[in-house]
Amino acid sequence: MDVAARSARRSAPPWHPVHDGDGRRPAVTAGINHEIDLVVRARAGDRDAFERLVRLHADRLYAVVLRVSGDAHEAEEVVQETFLRAWRNIDRFQGRSQFFTWLYRIGVNEARRSQERRRARPQSAPLADAETQIPDERQAPQARAESHELRRALEAAILALPLEYRMPLVLRDVEGLSTAQAADVMELGEAAFKSRLHRARLAVREAVDHFVAQRDDT
Amino acid sequence: MIRRLLAKRRFMRDHRFTQAHLSDYVDGDLRSPERERVEEHLHWCPECRRVLESLRRTLMELMGLRTPPHESFAPSVIDRLRRET
Secondary structure, three states: OOHHHHHHOOOOOOOOOOOOOOOOOOHHHHHHHHHHHHHHHHHOOOHHHHHHHHHHHHHHHHHHHHHHHOOHHHHHHHHHHHHHHHHHOHHHOOOOOOHHHHHHHHHHHHHHHHHHHOOOOOOOOOOOHHHHOOOOOOOOHHHHHHHHHHHHHHHHHHHHOOHHHHHHHHHHHHOOOOHHHHHHHHOOOHHHHHHHHHHHHHHHHHHHHHHHHHHHHO | OHHHHHHHHHHHHHHHHHHHHHHHHHOOOOOHHHHHHHHHHHHHOHHHHHHHHHHHHHHHHHHHOOOOOOOOOHHHHHHHHHHHO
16 A cells, blocks of 8 residues: 555544645545645655645644743754654655654654753743733633633643653643544554553643642632 | 441442543543443542542643644744755
């Protein structure tokens, strides 16, 4: 079975770009086929096709890496390195997984290397609001302030997790990948992935509970 | 007396099982007998109900962290690709 046929059997992630194609096929199928076409062309050396893949995936990958690293500059560097590495090794993509899981796997490994390099440096502060927060104008000021505080507590709890627990949580619970997709990115069996995810969730849950208890006391 | 001891032992076994499988339960990943075992225990155990409730709240909050990027990051990646390859 070739790359295109294998990839077409798998479903798209929730944010997978959707193209109408010729209008006769379901939009999602057309979107997958469009991406497969780009991958096949990129594998043949077509850089324009690869640049279109960059446009499809760069922003989402950046969001994942930013959430994992907590540092905008580092996330930018990691994403750039990821795409450079992906372009240089695109011929190694065999289509055994979706293109985006292959790409995210490179990104996760790159983020891991980057974290190891800066291990000696102090931990980043939680992500700055300007980078991540969209204010909800429908909320009353007090509710907005509470939501803002809870968000900061959550972000701090995520960044306090060891990287190997942080990544499953970000991929599955923040970015919305399926368990199978996220385990594939992490190169883990589903049982091992679920075990890490459960422990990460419980740790973050404690931070949320602590926040709620403090709020209720005041 | 013995019956009560056995019931307590069973309760603790189900308690550990439930605590270990709450993630699978909220994800809908448990098969029928396991799901029923968790639900039966949840009915009797306020501690596990509390954990479940806060786990669900945490997952909702985590989902809320997902935000679309403010600006496209692709042009800077493409610039670097063109420079270095």
